[in-house]
Amino acid sequence: MEFWIIQSLNALSFAMLLFLLCAGLSLIFGLMNILNLAHGSCYLVGAYTALSVIAWSDNFFLGLVSGSVAAGAVGFVLQRFLLQRIYGRRLLQVLLTFGCMFILGDLAIIIWGADPTTLRKPEGLTGAVDLGGIIFPKYRLFVIAVGITIGIALWLFQEKTKWGAILRAGVDDEQMARAVGINVPALFTVVFILGTALTGLSGVLGGPFVGVYPGVDLEVLLLAVVVIIVGGLGSMKGAFFGSLIVASLDNFGKALFPELAMFTIFAPMAIILAVKPTGLWGRVL
Amino acid sequence: MSHKARSLAFLIALLCGLSVLPLILSTYYLGLVTGALILAILAMSANLLLGYLGLASVGQAAFFGVASYAVAIYTRSAEGAAWSAIAVGLLAAVAAGLVFGPLAIRTRDIFFLVIMLAFCQILYGVTYSWRSVTGGDDGLPGLARPDLIPGVSLDGPVSYYVFVAVVFLLVVGAFRLFVNSPFGLVLKGIRDSDSRMRALGYNVWLYKYIAFTASALIGGISGVLHAYYYGCPNPADFSLIHSSSALLMVILGGPGALLGPLAGSLIIVFVREFVSNVTDRWLIVLGFAYVCTVLFFPDGLIGTIGRWWREKSSRGRSHATAPLPERSQEESSTEFVSAGKSN
Numbered sequence: 001m002e003f004w005i006i007q008s009l010n011a012l013s014f015a016m017l018l019f020l021l022c023a024g025l026s027l028i029f030g031l032m033n034i035l036n037l038a039h040g041s042c043y044l045v046g047a048y049t050a051l052s053v054i055a056w057s058d059n060f061f062l063g064l065v066s067g068s069v070a071a072g073a074v075g076f077v078l079q080r081f082l083l084q085r086i087y088g089r090r091l092l093q094v095l096l097t098f099g100c101m102f103i104l105g106d107l108a109i110i111i112w113g114a115d116p117t118t119l120r121k122p123e124g125l126t127g128a129v130d131l132g133g134i135i136f137p138k139y140r141l142f143v144i145a146v147g148i149t150i151g152i153a154l155w156l157f158q159e160k161t162k163w164g165a166i167l168r169a170g171v172d173d174e175q176m177a178r179a180v181g182i183n184v185p186a187l188f189t190v191v192f193i194l195g196t197a198l199t200g201l202s203g204v205l206g207g208p209f210v211g212v213y214p215g216v217d218l219e220v221l222l223l224a225v226v227v228i229i230v231g232g233l234g235s236m237k238g239a240f241f242g243s244l245i246v247a248s249l250d251n252f253g254k255a256l257f258p259e260l261a262m263f264t265i266f267a268p269m270a271i272i273l274a275v276k277p278t279g280l281w282g283r284v285l
Numbered sequence: 286m287s288h289k290a291r292s293l294a295f296l297i298a299l300l301c302g303l304s305v306l307p308l309i310l311s312t313y314y315l316g317l318v319t320g321a322l323i324l325a326i327l328a329m330s331a332n333l334l335l336g337y338l339g340l341a342s343v344g345q346a347a348f349f350g351v352a353s354y355a356v357a358i359y360t361r362s363a364e365g366a367a368w369s370a371i372a373v374g375l376l377a378a379v380a381a382g383l384v385f386g387p388l389a390i391r392t393r394d395i396f397f398l399v400i401m402l403a404f405c406q407i408l409y410g411v412t413y414s415w416r417s418v419t420g421g422d423d424g425l426p427g428l429a430r431p432d433l434i435p436g437v438s439l440d441g442p443v444s445y446y447v448f449v450a451v452v453f454l455l456v457v458g459a460f461r462l463f464v465n466s467p468f469g470l471v472l473k474g475i476r477d478s479d480s481r482m483r484a485l486g487y488n489v490w491l492y493k494y495i496a497f498t499a500s501a502l503i504g505g506i507s508g509v510l511h512a513y514y515y516g517c518p519n520p521a522d523f524s525l526i527h528s529s530s531a532l533l534m535v536i537l538g539g540p541g542a543l544l545g546p547l548a549g550s551l552i553i554v555f556v557r558e559f560v561s562n563v564t565d566r567w568l569i570v571l572g573f574a575y576v577c578t579v580l581f582f583p584d585g586l587i588g589t590i591g592r593w594w595r596e597k598s599s600r601g602r603s604h605a606t607a608p609l610p611e612r613s614q615e616e617s618s619t620e621f622v623s624a625g626k627s628n
Contacts, residue, residue, distance in 0.1 A: 035395045048614055085580060092339055092579045095397050095536070098343070098529065099575025163432050186556040217524065222406055225399050275399065277391050 005205020007113035007255055008248075015211070015247035016147020020202035022227045023154060024195030030171050031191050032235035033090060038078060038097040039199055040221030045070040046200025048112045048142040048201055051119055058123030064204045072193045074104070079192035084185070105217050113216050115138060121205030125208055143205050148241035150198070158236065167191065171234075179266040223250075226269045232282020243279060292543070296457070299544070303450045320445045321547075321554040322453045323510045327527070328534035328546030329460055330503035335532070336541030337464055338496055339476040341394070343528045347385070347502040349464025350522035352378040352508030354412065357425040357518045367431035371509050376503020382498040390493040402525070403504065409523035424519025428512055439513070449510055453547075456506060461543055463499065471562050472496055479551045537577055539585025548587055 025039050037040075049070035057063075077099060086092045123137045158164040158224050169177040176183050203212075203220075210216065211266035223246065231242020246265060251263025272279065307315055327349050335341040355377030360370045389400050393594055412419040419425065428438040439445045463469055474482045483489050512518050521527070535552055538545020553574075560570050582589040 035399070077412065082580070086583070089583070091394055091398075092583055094398060095341070095532075096297060096576055096579045099572040099579065102568045102575065104570030104572075106566050106572065110566065125515075218406075222403060226405060229396075229399070263407075266403060269403065273388050278394070 002134055003255075004090055006136060009100075009136055009140065009144070011248045011251035012244075013143045013147075013209075014251055015243045016083055016144050017202055017225060018227055018247050019151060019240050019242035020205065022231070022243055023151075023236065025224050026199040026228060026231075026236060026239040028195040029228075030236075031091060031167065032188050034083060034097070035090075035233075036078075036196075037094060038074075038100040038104060039196070039219060039224060040217035040219070041101050041108075042071040042074055042199040043203035043206070043220050044063055044108055044212070044217040045074050045218075046203030047207045048108055048134050049118065049200075050204040050207060051112065051117065051203065051212060053227055054120055060120070063119070064201065067204035068197040069201040071203065072197030074200075075192050075196025077191055078196075079230045081194075084188075101217060105214060108217075109214050112212075116211055116213035118209070119204065120123055120212045122209045139208055143235055147207060148200075154236060155176070156219050181237055199256045222263075224230075225227040229269050230272050230277025235281050238279055238281035241277070292461075292599070295544070296454075297401070298377060299457075300454065302573045307443050307446060316442055317444050317558055318551075319442070319449050319553055320451050320512065320548045323476075323507055324531065324534065325547040326453060326456050326491065326507035326510065326548035327504055327548050328531045328538070329456060330500040330507065331528075331531045331537075332535045332540065332546050333460070333464075333496060333500040333503065335535050336473040337469060337476060338493060338546075339394075340390075340397045341532060342401040342500075343398055343525065343532055344403075344405035344529035345500070345504050345531050346523050346525075348378040348504030349508035349511065349527065350405075350408055350518070351381045352505035353518040353522050354419060354425070354514030356509050356512045357428045358418065360431075361425070361429055362375040367433050370431065371433075374509040374512070375502060375505045378455070378501050378508060379498055381505075382501025384499075386494050386497040389491065390497055401528075405523055406529055409520055412464070412523060422520055424517045425523075426517040428516040430513045430516075432510070438590055445514065449514070452506065452510060456503060457543065463549070464543075468492070468495075478553075487612075511538070526568070526571070529575070533575055533578065537574075537586045539588035542585065542587070545585060545587065549585075552586070563584070 021039070025036060028034055028036055046067035050067035053066040053252060054063040055059055078097065082096055083093055084098070086096065091156075121139045122142075125142050128135045129138045129141065132200055139240065156164075158167060160198075166182055166187060168178070169180070169182060170184055170191075174184060177187075206220075210220075225241065225244040227246045229242075230245055231238030231240070245268070249264045249268060257264065306318060310318065312480050327345055328545035330348065331342055331345045334342050334345075352374040356370050356374035359368050359373040363369065366373075384399075385404050388574070389397060389404070413422060415421075430445065433448075434436055437444070441447055448499070464472070471482065471487055474485075474487070475489055475492060478490050482492075508522070510520070530553055534546050534549030536549070537552055542548075556570070556574070557567055560567055578586070
């Protein structure tokens with residue numbers, strides 16, 4: 001029983017990390033139909049920036065902020081100066097972000113070296129906590145809390161604020177949104193920055209237990225891809241439940257059948273692709 | 286007719302060029318050209334999907350790697366296998382195509398790209414962790430080139446170059462026949478509008494499936510050649526760098542162009558050679574090449590320069606600064622990239 005509870009909590013904390021990662025990807029896709037393959041690189045940039053800032057200032061929360069800002073800045077440059085030049089040509093945009101993934105990954109090696117590291121956990125969240133007989137790391141509980149908080153905040157933002165309404169209008173019908181006077185290009189840029197900054201945040205949060213190393217960008221990108229295929233691209237709900245499903249499969253797969261770990265994630269992806277190509281909660285394109 | 290004559294002349298020129306190379310190039314550069322030809326075949330498999338179905342694949346290395354591993358594994362179990370090992374390698378690639386095909390061709394544009402990426406990474410993970418069969422990250426070293434015809438050894442760089450060049454020409458010829466056949470024309474029709482082809486009564490799914498499997502076979506040919514060239518299949522065969530280089534070669538050469546992949550592959554291989562003398566950060570260069578190609582030469586380096594040249598010579602100086610016109614529907618081999626938000 002204890003095994004199941006601990007593994008479930010592990011899965012939940014990983015799911016929240018994945019959700020933060022995929023929320024941005026999904027948001028960007030939903031609004032502007034761009035699949036950002038440099039998304040993993042934003043994760044990487046966020047984590048590495050936090051690594052440097054934490055080493056310098058010894059403050060995890062400063063690292064959290066700086067990591068998000070750095071990833072958002074990368075997103076800004078990517079969207080404003082590169083992607084907007086080939087607006088509307090989806091496949092070229094994907095290939096462009098693909099090239100950026102190579103560039104950012106290699107730049108990170110030049111700046112931070114190729115040795116795998118982990119981020120230091122913030123003070124006060126280092127040890128474990130006793131949950132009625134079950135010992136569980138505090139930091140993972142913190143990740144769960146952050147994930148749920150941001151999830152709720154994003155939902156409130158989308159459903160209850162004027163900005164959220166503008167965003168939904170842009171997703172539903174871009175041309176009508178333009179016609180009623182919404183500055184859609186500015187909206188695109190803002191959402192791109194928001195999405196990549198969220199990814200940077202997930203990079204910093206994941207740093208202490210996933211680690212930071214060259215190649216992690218591709219790994220998290222693939223996980224994000226599986227999540228969006230399972231959950232459906234372009235819907236926040238899909239990103240949330242997709243993350244839960246994929247994280248559970250990954251976690252229990254690794255714990256129960258370690259040698260089949262690859263298949264416990266990718267087999268469900270293949271099944272869902274075969275049965276429902278738009279994903280469980282995806283918008284019909 | 287003139288088109289046919291021109292392409293025939295082109296093929297003869299290619300044949301002459303390839304046969305002159307061993308006489309003028311040093312062994313080292315001949316080796317580079319051999320590698321470029323092998324990668325060009327891989328790029329042709331991506332070209333079949335991109336140029337004729339409008340599907341961009343960053344997972345062609347899946348077939349490449351499967352074939353090279355199959356050759357090495359089979360050769361280890363059957364000592365001295367030659368033709369049979371090659372057959373096993375190609376069959377493995379075709380089998381991979383048959384298995385992945387039904388899933389992959391359900392998807393379109395970016396989803397197809399992502400699925401192929403995922404397939405390739407699954408295979409990478411399997412070869413990496415299944416040490417007893419694949420040797421893990423050491424790969425399977427010690428694969429010797431067999432004597433395909435008794436008495437003719439492929440061990441020397443020149444003889445292997447000749448072998449690869451012959452295979453390359455055969456693949457080019459077969460590719461040309463394939464895409465100009467009624468079958469290939471149906472593929473182009475599907476690329477431009479699959480709903481229209483469906484309305485005309487074509488079994489679009491089957492055509493796509495066969496084309497996908499054919500591209501797996503071509504990728505497999507490249508993988509077999511690669512396995513014998515380096516003698517050591519390893520997980521890097523499945524790497525993203527491989528797949529994405531192949532795709533970049535296609536885009537550089539112009540999607541759909543018969544010899545575009547060769548041009549792209551020669552460019553990439555020689556640029557990599559040049560860059561590796563200066564820095565070992567090849568990925569940055571590859572990434573910049575991607576970005577620049579997409580931003581400045583979306584129709585391929587050769588296509589864009591050729592068009593620019595025609596523009597300049599036909600319109601004269603007064604219009605030299607006028608923007609390039611949109612491509613017409615007929616020559617829209619890259620139309621796939623402009624599919625808008627509406628689909």
